[in-house]
Amino acid sequence: LPHIITFGNEKGGTGKSTTAVHIAIALMSEGHSIAAVDLDARQRTFARYMENRRSFSDGHGLDLSLPEVSVIEEKDDGAEARLDEAFHTEADYLIIDTPGRDSILGQVAMARADTLVTPMNDSFVDFDLIGQVDAETFKVKRPSFYAEMVWKARKDRAKHDAGTVDWLVVRNRLAHLAANNMVRVGKALNELAPRIGFRISPGLSERVIYRELFPRGLTLLDLDVIDEARLSHVAARAELRALVAALNLPDRDN
Amino acid sequence: LPHIITFGNEKGGTGKSTTAVHIAIALMSEGHSIAAVDLDARQRTFARYMENRRSFSDGHGLDLSLPEVSVIEEKDDGAEARLDEAFHTEADYLIIDTPGRDSILGQVAMARADTLVTPMNDSFVDFDLIGQVDAETFKVKRPSFYAEMVWKARKDRAKHDAGTVDWLVVRNRLAHLAANNMVRVGKALNELAPRIGFRISPGLSERVIYRELFPRGLTLLDLDVIDEARLSHVAARAELRALVAALNLPDRDN
Ligand SMILES: Nc1ncnc2c1ncn2[C@@H]1O[C@H](COP(=O)(O)OP(=O)(O)OP(=O)(O)O)[C@@H](O)[C@H]1O
Ligand SMILES: Nc1ncnc2c1ncn2[C@@H]1O[C@H](COP(=O)(O)OP(=O)(O)OP(=O)(O)O)[C@@H](O)[C@H]1O
Ligand SMILES: [Mg+2]
Ligand SMILES: [Mg+2]
Numbered sequence A, B: 001l002p003h004i005i006t007f008g009n010e011k012g013g014t015g016k017s018t019t020a021v022h023i024a025i026a027l028m029s030e031g032h033s034i035a036a037v038d039l040d041a042r043q044r045t046f047a048r049y050m051e052n053r054r055s056f057s058d059g060h061g062l063d064l065s066l067p068e069v070s071v072i073e074e075k076d077d078g079a080e081a082r083l084d085e086a087f088h089t090e091a092d093y094l095i096i097d098t099p100g101r102d103s104i105l106g107q108v109a110m111a112r113a114d115t116l117v118t119p120m121n122d123s124f125v126d127f128d129l130i131g132q133v134d135a136e137t138f139k140v141k142r143p144s145f146y147a148e149m150v151w152k153a154r155k156d157r158a159k160h161d162a163g164t165v166d167w168l169v170v171r172n173r174l175a176h177l178a179a180n181n182m183v184r185v186g187k188a189l190n191e192l193a194p195r196i197g198f199r200i201s202p203g204l205s206e207r208v209i210y211r212e213l214f215p216r217g218l219t220l221l222d223l224d225v226i227d228e229a230r231l232s233h234v235a236a237r238a239e240l241r242a243l244v245a246a247l248n249l250p251d252r253d254n
Helices: A016-029 A045-059 A079-087 A104-111 A145-161 A179-196 A233-246 B016-029 B045-059 B079-087 B104-111 B145-161 B179-196 B233-246
Strands: A003-007 A034-038 A068-071 A093-097 A115-121 A131-133 A140-143 A166-172 A199-202 B003-007 B034-038 B068-071 B093-097 B115-121 B131-133 B140-143 B166-172 B199-202
Touching: A003 A016, A003 A104, A016 A034, A016 A045, A016 A093, A016 A115, A016 A166, A016 A233, A034 A045, A034 A079, A045 A068, A045 A093, A079 A093, A079 A104, A104 A145, A115 A145, A131 A179, A140 A179, A145 A179, A166 A179, A166 A233, A179 A199, A199 A233, B003 B016, B003 B104, B016 B034, B016 B045, B016 B093, B016 B115, B016 B166, B016 B233, B034 B045, B034 B079, B045 B068, B045 B093, B079 B093, B079 B104, B104 B145, B115 B145, B131 B179, B140 B179, B145 B179, B166 B179, B166 B233, B179 B199, B199 B233
Parallel strands: A003 A093, A003 A115, A034 A068, A034 A093, A115 A166, A166 A199, B003 B093, B003 B115, B034 B068, B034 B093, B115 B166, B166 B199
Antiparallel strands: A131 A140, B131 B140
């Protein structure tokens, strides 16, 4: 059975799709086979990224790695069956990109995840969905509704097959200014993490390279193939490698 | 009747709530009365911001400007009636914050808007919902589904009262690096704007000041009240003023 990595955050625009795409391509570059499900049947960012990748690859006679992607529209009959089918892929990893809204299949993907990755902006606006903080001390007053959804998903999973969900909260779009705010969000995350059971990792910093290649479906890992690698990308590559390492994925045969 | 300003973008996390909050507070600082509707009954970012503002104001004996905010849950009976009631507020401006997902009341708010503000990240990932671009030339190949939704909303509005919707696309979280990407996104926006009928404005740059005050419900415009104004905020204040000016709001009595 595949190791299932779900990218979940009900808050919109926190980097779920961007992080999912980069992790998928990083894992393929390490020789793993990847299947993917895009549960955002309306925006389809993950699927669009890979369509662009396929067009570019075919158009230039390259042989870029491509995961097989199923887009699943929740309202279709047979949607749950198609998701279940994906859970039984022969690929090493199943990557599930979920929408930035409440979604039934998104909750299934959260409960069935081996690894749940929740990217967020370094912002108390994003933090507000996992915990509310005191305005003066920035201490966590109470967990909030997304934390409760994960708790519920883990209970469902425990009943289903006694499995556990490794929950990793990833700080996305980190910038090298904003020190006070970064420290405060970091403290609030560190305080909440043991209470509701997640690990924390820095993620992809704010870098144009993580978004400017979307129309060609490329990532920084492909740039030597098209002869555009730059010295400035060395730090970004190290960042992506560190993020993959932080997932603590179990060893899989290549 | 109020001048209705709707903040709409089906893409998540593009800055709808952040921009709505800052424009609401800027308009109040100019002496206008503001009513607000938060159509994101689940995350309630706008309402949460104002709850934090009220707590901080009360807790410190300040007299901070506060709009009256109604949170409307779409699935409740009477939701449409409550939204309609808001359309008849006596306030100068009605600010409507909509969710980053497909929503029936969000579409009503789009059709009934006098001004529709669509903030977006400077990214082809965000652009993809209004238009698809060619991977090599970055020229716009076709408008995409959010553009179609606005087109349909404008038709509905024209039938309803022969009114028009002034659509302003606002480039949010602009950073001073990323010149190539910024130029390409700018060209694509300039190409699409006359075809589907929107104006373009720079918005709030990427600045921590626009997010770090959320727990206290404050904005940079309140900082002199709490004696924390800084020289670095002068540029941010100019940016917010320029954004309000770009809305081209009609004159309203103060
Ligand atoms: N680390 C990063 N550096 C630069 N830009 C980023 C980064 N992460 C995300 N972005 C940009 O931020 C925006 C939101 O990212 P993305 O679409 O991946 O988020 P999402 O959580 O999948 O959103 P949604 O909730 O709409 O599915 C996009 O414009 C993307 O290009
Ligand atoms: N100009 C800016 N500078 C710095 N941070 C910003 C800026 N605009 C938005 N943010 C941050 O980006 C994130 C997304 O912003 P916001 O919540 O306002 O977007 P939204 O479109 O309302 O999202 P949703 O679709 O979830 O309602 C938040 O963490 C917010 O604090
Ligand atoms: Mg996404
Ligand atoms: Mg919002």
